[in-house]
Amino acid sequence: MAKHPVNLKVNGDEHDLLIEPRKTLLAVLRDTIGLTGTKEGCSTGDCGACTVIVDGKAVTSCMVLGVTTSGKEITTIEGLASDGELHPIQQAFIDTGGYQCGFCTPGFIMASKALVDENPNRTEEEFRFALGGNICRCTGYTKILEAVIQAAEEIRTAS
Amino acid sequence: MSEYNVVGQKLPRVDAVEKVTGAAQYGADVHPAGMLYGKVVRSKQAHANILSIDTSEAEKLPGVRAIVTQEDVPSGSRIFATDKVLYLGEPIAAVAATDPDIAEEAAELIKIEYEVLPVVQDVMEAIKSDAPRLHGDATKDGPNRRDIITKIKQLSDNQEVDNNEEIRKLEAELEKYSDEIYYNISAETHNAAGDVEKGFAESDIVVEDTYVIPRVHQTYMEPHVSVASADSSGKVTVWASTQGPFAIRSGIAGRLGIPLTQINVIGTTMGGGFGGRFGVIITHVPAVLLSQKAGRPVRVQMTREEEFLDGRPAPGCVIKLKTGATKDGHILARQALAFWDSGSVSGASIGSTIRVRGVYKIPNIRIDAYGVHTNKSGTAAYRAPGAPQAIFAGESQLDEIAEKIGMDPVKFRLMNMREEGDAVPAGGSEPKVGYKETLEAVADAAGWWNRDADENQGWGVAVGDWTNGCGPGGVYVSVHEDGSARIFHGSMDITGTDTAITQIIAEILTIPYKNVTIRRGDTDSAPYSTGSGGSVVTFTMGNTAKLAAEDARNRILELASERLNTNADNLELREGAVHTITADPPKSITLGELAAFSLSTTGGPIVGKGSFARKPSTPALAAQIAKVEVDPDTGRTRVLKLVASQDVGFAINPMAVEGQIEGGVVQGYAWAMMEEMQYGENGNINPGFVDYRVPTSADLPTVESVIVEVPAPNGPYGAKGVGEPPITPTLATMANAVRDAVGIRITELPIKPEKVVEALKNNGHKA
Numbered sequence: 001m002a003k004h005p006v007n008l009k010v011n012g013d014e015h016d017l018l019i020e021p022r023k024t025l026l027a028v029l030r031d032t033i034g035l036t037g038t039k040e041g042c043s044t045g046d047c048g049a050c051t052v053i054v055d056g057k058a059v060t061s062c063m064v065l066g067v068t069t070s071g072k073e074i075t076t077i078e079g080l081a082s083d084g085e086l087h088p089i090q091q092a093f094i095d096t097g098g099y100q101c102g103f104c105t106p107g108f109i110m111a112s113k114a115l116v117d118e119n120p121n122r123t124e125e126e127f128r129f130a131l132g133g134n135i136c137r138c139t140g141y142t143k144i145l146e147a148v149i150q151a152a153e154e155i156r157t158a159s
Numbered sequence: 160m161s162e163y164n165v166v167g168q169k170l171p172r173v174d175a176v177e178k179v180t181g182a183a184q185y186g187a188d189v190h191p192a193g194m195l196y197g198k199v200v201r202s203k204q205a206h207a208n209i210l211s212i213d214t215s216e217a218e219k220l221p222g223v224r225a226i227v228t229q230e231d232v233p234s235g236s237r238i239f240a241t242d243k244v245l246y247l248g249e250p251i252a253a254v255a256a257t258d259p260d261i262a263e264e265a266a267e268l269i270k271i272e273y274e275v276l277p278v279v280q281d282v283m284e285a286i287k288s289d290a291p292r293l294h295g296d297a298t299k300d301g302p303n304r305r306d307i308i309t310k311i312k313q314l315s316d317n318q319e320v321d322n323n324e325e326i327r328k329l330e331a332e333l334e335k336y337s338d339e340i341y342y343n344i345s346a347e348t349h350n351a352a353g354d355v356e357k358g359f360a361e362s363d364i365v366v367e368d369t370y371v372i373p374r375v376h377q378t379y380m381e382p383h384v385s386v387a388s389a390d391s392s393g394k395v396t397v398w399a400s401t402q403g404p405f406a407i408r409s410g411i412a413g414r415l416g417i418p419l420t421q422i423n424v425i426g427t428t429m430g431g432g433f434g435g436r437f438g439v440i441i442t443h444v445p446a447v448l449l450s451q452k453a454g455r456p457v458r459v460q461m462t463r464e465e466e467f468l469d470g471r472p473a474p475g476c477v478i479k480l481k482t483g484a485t486k487d488g489h490i491l492a493r494q495a496l497a498f499w500d501s502g503s504v505s506g507a508s509i510g511s512t513i514r515v516r517g518v519y520k521i522p523n524i525r526i527d528a529y530g531v532h533t534n535k536s537g538t539a540a541y542r543a544p545g546a547p548q549a550i551f552a553g554e555s556q557l558d559e560i561a562e563k564i565g566m567d568p569v570k571f572r573l574m575n576m577r578e579e580g581d582a583v584p585a586g587g588s589e590p591k592v593g594y595k596e597t598l599e600a601v602a603d604a605a606g607w608w609n610r611d612a613d614e615n616q617g618w619g620v621a622v623g624d625w626t627n628g629c630g631p632g633g634v635y636v637s638v639h640e641d642g643s644a645r646i647f648h649g650s651m652d653i654t655g656t657d658t659a660i661t662q663i664i665a666e667i668l669t670i671p672y673k674n675v676t677i678r679r680g681d682t683d684s685a686p687y688s689t690g691s692g693g694s695v696v697t698f699t700m701g702n703t704a705k706l707a708a709e710d711a712r713n714r715i716l717e718l719a720s721e722r723l724n725t726n727a728d729n730l731e732l733r734e735g736a737v738h739t740i741t742a743d744p745p746k747s748i749t750l751g752e753l754a755a756f757s758l759s760t761t762g763g764p765i766v767g768k769g770s771f772a773r774k775p776s777t778p779a780l781a782a783q784i785a786k787v788e789v790d791p792d793t794g795r796t797r798v799l800k801l802v803a804s805q806d807v808g809f810a811i812n813p814m815a816v817e818g819q820i821e822g823g824v825v826q827g828y829a830w831a832m833m834e835e836m837q838y839g840e841n842g843n844i845n846p847g848f849v850d851y852r853v854p855t856s857a858d859l860p861t862v863e864s865v866i867v868e869v870p871a872p873n874g875p876y877g878a879k880g881v882g883e884p885p886i887t888p889t890l891a892t893m894a895n896a897v898r899d900a901v902g903i904r905i906t907e908l909p910i911k912p913e914k915v916v917e918a919l920k921n922n923g924h925k926a
Contacts, residue, residue, distance in 0.1 A: 020260075022260060030188075031190075036181070036185075037182065039185070039187075039380075040187065042848055044463065047463075076181070078181050080180070093179050094171045094179055096814075097818050099178050100654035100822060101380065101429060102430070103185060103379075103430030105179060106181045131857075132857035134855070135848065136856075137377075137378050138431055138818070140823075140824055140859070143817075143821065
């Protein structure tokens with residue numbers, strides 16, 4: 001299949017790539033660029049494990065074709081910590097025990113980041129519904145919600 | 160103040176940073192150079208004869224490197240269907256290609272001609288004489304036939320008297336039970352204690368009902384995946400997402416006739432398992448076969464759809480249950496007849512039917528359970544295998560009796576619970592278990608005794624029990640010249656077990672938790688370890704870790720005695736150093752100094768070894784209370800409160816223990832309220848998250864967990880396995896709450912809104 005040139009900006013790094021138009025952003029991130037922190041849980045946009053942030057919005061990267069993201073700012077789980085410092089959301093997931101097997105965690109953290117960036121003043125109930133697009137099978141969500149609320153609080157206080 | 164420094168603390172997990180940064184390596188993250196992408200070709204029919212398999216078109220597709228069918232399995236072990244398929248999605252062949260999309264295209268180019276056969280997917284249909292057969296015409300007898308046949312045999316064996324007439328009468332009676340000749344039976348099990356007929360006769364109240372529990376999928380978030388690399392010398396390396404690397408090693412060896420020492424299984428970080436991640440043929444064996452044929456590493460990764468078609472979910476079942484009790488609340492007898500849907504192979508957890516007994520004193524009990532073949536994939540364990548199903552029936556029926564005799568459901572349970580020293584059916588006597596403490600704890604925490612409910616609101620309670628398993632394991636611990644320690648072992652971390660092992664070693668060596676690191680080896684390097692399932696890990700590996708740390712401590716004291724020139728019994732290890740107890744002036748040496756001393760003299764590295772097989776476990780109880788509100792017009796049930804207590808023995812890491820409770824409860828909730836693998840005329844019809852709904856954060860409130868600690872005599876620090884118990888009572892908790900809210904008893908799960916509306920309509924509710 002003919003390949004198309006794209007320029008992807010992922011976590012601040014530019015990647016000039018030739019990719020097949022049928023490849024999803026998820027496949028490009030994982031197989032072409034080698035960023036395997038973003039997970040494939042269903043390939044149908046239903047579980048949220050592959051959530052990344054594209055131009056400030058959380059998207060399920062299995063539902064987006066890689067060629068359509070040329071020139072856009074993409075942030076993956078690997079781009080969250082800076083200078084060896086974990087992002088407050090990452091730290092909150094550790095402190096509260098907001099992950100177990102960890103497979104859904106990158107997607108949850110990215111979805112949470114987009115929500116908190118957009119509006120850290122959400123109530124618990126609002127976060128509970130806003131995170132309804134991500135599935136976790138281990139935690140029962142109690143500690144994930146604790147993590148997101150703790151992180152939002154910290155980000156509110158810091159800003 | 161705890162008597163311990165490290166165990167019993169809510170510490171962050173040892174794998175915390177890698178899990179929140181995307182660095183953890185799961186199965187699909189493994190990518191050896193030259194790797195090909197495998198795809199399994201699956202049956203499009205639920206039951207059919209295979210007339211032909213034509214791979215020629217697929218072979219011509221550029222990028223295809225290998226195609227395997229059953230002809231490529233030299234051992235003859237059945238990996239792929241050849242002449243007949245028994246369920247939709249059954250593997251028929253597999254392909255490997257240079258790109259995943261090419262592999263998928265190639266799989267579609269393989270032409271399979273079928274002769275379609277009648278399909279049977281309901282257990283109660285499958286046992287009938289006119290049902291399609293999966294594996295021949297053999298039959299088994301139901302309970303009444305079994306009793307009569309036993310009597311006839313006894314009479315015939317007695318040659319001394321003429322009892323022909325009695326035999327003829329019994330034979331005539333046998334005829335009446337022709338519907339108890341069961342077909343498609345994969346297994347059977349029978350247990351009895353006391354005399355149920357007598358028990359029912361003496362009962363004031365007898366309740367009988369049929370409970371139907373659906374097949375559900377474990378739905379671990381990481382689909383099955385393995386990467387296999389077979390080299391030209393015959394050595395096979397498999398990166399496997401599995402709960403049991405050693406089981407996968409022996410499984411591959413057995414299936415493919417490869418010597419054990421030629422197989423190395425590297426367990427990758429596991430994206431959930433819940434019992435469903437032990438199977439060897441699902442992806443591991445096809446990956447090995449493809450790699451052997453292609454001469455390159457091959458990854459075989461299931462899609463979510465394939466997981467639903469060809470995973471190994473939890474069996475559904477039909478349980479006919481009858482319970483008798485006196486009007487003052489004593490349970491006298493319980494009888495169950497159960498049919499478990501084992502799919503196309505045997506293996507459903509039919510033995511768990513005995514769990515309808517619960518934790519109660521029931522003098523008379525009888526269980527007859529059958530596994531039934533249907534045109535579905537086989538089943539596997541799912542968190543306390545078989546217990547949620549059996550306990551749903553048992554605990555639902557208990558509430559019906561409590562209602563009939565006008566007794567509070569919590570008091571009724573407390574009154575009938577077994578106590579320490581009571582005889583147990585398996586022999587011996589009941590150990591000290593926090594049955595009553597745990598139920599009382601949840602009742603207190605939930606506010607049961609002062610419970611209030613508005614219209615259409617209600618409260619439900621149920622309890623479930625489970626006993627952790629046990630198995631062999633080995634742990635090495637080394638102490639280094641900087642005073643740190645390193646653990647080496649072979650068991651898969653199942654959401655926190657590595658952390659528990661690390662806490663135990665730090666506790667015994669009296670060093671900070673952060674100074675202990677843990678590494679899991681592959682099957683080539685690590686000591687054998689039992690699989691991470693059955694709530695075994697903290698119990699087994701915790702005991703093993705203790706032994707290893709104690710072995711290292713003994714060596715440390717020996718070396719210190721040499722270095723400090725005093726008897727070992729005049730020494731104590733605390734805060735990472737060995738101190739004299741009575742010397743004047745006191746002398747001490749740090750672990751780091753000792754390790755360096757040992758390396759530079761004759762001692763060598765300080766290594767402790769722990770090896771453990773088994774010790775008796777103690778049951779654990781989970782007790783839960785839900786408050787719900789049912790909308791009678793839409794049938795929707797909203798959970799207002801969900802409280803779960805559990806006797807965990809001792810919580811080595813309370814944060815991880817709470818996480819296990821919360822996760823288990825939500826899985827139980829989902830089984831009760833939403834999840835169900837559905838089957839149409841040709842197999843599964845809901846193989847994806849849109850049609851097979853699992854709960855999200857929007858479906859539930861916060862789960863409140865209450866930890867109860869009644870130590871287990873043989874557990875490390877008294878700990879019991881905690882993973883499985885919390886799913887066991889939730890199905891009944893929810894059904895009991897709905898019953899209390901709107902007066903309808905749902906016996907067929909899940910409690911979907913349409914079922915509630917229908918039941919309310921039958922009850923006279925006007926929408």
